[in-house]
Amino acid sequence: MDAYPLYFDYAATTPVDDVVIEAMLGCLGRQGVFGNPASRGHAFGNDAQQAVDSARQQVAALVGAQPAQLVWTSGATESNNLALLGVARRRGRGHLITSCLEHRAVLDTAAQLEAEGFAVTYLAPNAAGLITPDAVAEAWQEDTCLVSLMLVNNELGTLTDIDAIGRLVRARGALFHVDAAQATGKVAIDLTGLEVDLMSFSAHKTYGPKGIGALYVGPRAEGALQAQIHGGGHERGLRSGTLATHQIVGMGTAFALAGQAMTRENERLGQLRERFLAGVQTLNGMQLNGCARQRIPHTLNLTFATPLDTVALQRQLAFSTTSACSSAKAAPSHVLLGLGLTPEQAARSYRFSLGRYTTAADVDRAVTLIHQHAAQPAPFWA
Ligand SMILES: Cc1ncc(COP(=O)(O)O)c(C=O)c1O
Structure with missing residues (x-):
């Protein structure tokens, strides 16, 4: 397998x-x-x-x-x-x-x-x-x-x-x-x-x-x-x-267990979130959805300038193209539409969520994979 x-x-x-x-x-x-x-x-x-x-x-x-x-x-x-x-x-x-x-x-x-x-x-x-x-x-x-x-x-x-x-x-x-x-x-x-x-x-x-x-x-x-x-x-x-x-x-x-681990886990995931964001920020036109201040470190929803090749990327990186519970329905996320994104913007938005077993090496690998599968916008002379 x-x-x-x-x-x-x-x-x-x-x-x-x-x-x-x-x-x-x-x-x-x-x-x-x-x-x-x-x-x-x-x-x-x-x-x-x-x-x-x-x-x-x-x-x-x-x-x-x-x-x-x-x-x-x-x-x-x-x-x-x-x-x-x-x-x-x-x-x-x-x-x-x-x-x-x-x-x-x-x-x-x-x-x-x-x-x-x-x-x-x-x-x-x-x-x-x-x-x-x-x-x-x-x-x-x-x-x-x-x-x-x-x-x-x-x-x-x-x-x-x-x-x-x-x-x-x-x-x-x-x-x-x-x-x-x-x-x-x-x-x-x-x-x-x-x-x-x-x-x-x-x-x-x-x-x-x-x-x-x-x-x-x-x-x-x-x-x-x-x-x-x-x-x-x-x-x-x-x-x-x-x-x-x-x-x-x-x-x-x-x-x-969650009570015992919470402070430590939040601190560690806060650092990993920064590492992840720093890695993908260099992608053209990347935008964080939802308030940047009032949030937990675990979950990030990002819109990219051009869609990711999700089929290929998901073979190596499991993430969400919408929330798991609504992904049975192929409609754009009601949450992103509620934020004011257009259906087209919602379609190139993805949720990446980190947790207890995520390591810094995982984050670095994920960033590399996202870069590999991000379609670069066409150059102005194309
Ligand atoms: C905010 C929120 N509420 C409710 C649910 C449903 O929870 P459960 O899977 O335990 O029924 C979920 C699960 O995705 C959720 O994220």
Whole structure:
């Protein structure tokens, strides 16, 4: 088999950390914690319940939540669905605010709510590519019941000021949901000091397994959510279904590791980002998409003057021509269009995302490959 390409697509997903794999393996077989966490009264069930409880504490610790405020889900897509559908359907009617830069898991859910008769405003970013408190205030209506915005944009790596927006939303009496799928282990999150009522998490963006996530449900959102999956009343009735002990333990372990590694990793990736940018900056007309200041170091979205030969380049370098979740659709990225790029500019824009296992040598190799596959603009005499 051909050697795999260099991996520069950590924002799409991350490999599961070896320590996490080890912890998960301990929850699968006959010798491990394989019981059903809901089976009370025997050791198999009790041990599984204990493993779930300790993972809940690990996830809570990374984001400053109480363990009991977390609901396990199958990932951030489901967490976003539970937050938006849960709040809106419990209320029955009302107005929601979100933005045109959100992930499809929010946009498609908001569209579903529109089909059910709810009103939704999709905010546009300011000139710097950010959603501002002013934009939220301007869109406010008397019956606004929920604001949903992401903390870290999956295509751009830019950060939303959820602190300021949360204060505004709280002062006006609505609930604030934040999609933090791309933020855990990259941005310090302390829910004790944030005016956020609901927050979505995913394990597989943070070196944990796919198919597991959580929704934080803060005190003001207690009782404001309608369950979207029924049967058995697990997770305080908010999300029924047998808990996947191995996945949950994987997420807990991954989040604990992320907490330990965050400062070191951010510093190291900040340096690699500079190295990468310095290397590709010399390409004619290269432009960084999204605010250059308010961002994480891991994710870069770049527009080049001419398209890269992506088919050839992807054989040696794995990166994203749009976000992984929308690349099944061949349309230009809604996020880049939302920033004001033309479809033609969006088509020559690419996301490169760095992570835990990226080295300086990888960055240098990636830069060389990009130079090799960048079509040079035709000389003026051609
Ligand atoms: C910002 C954001 N929200 C939600 C999701 C969906 O998460 P999951 O794959 O856990 O369903 C993703 C994944 O790409 C994401 O980047």
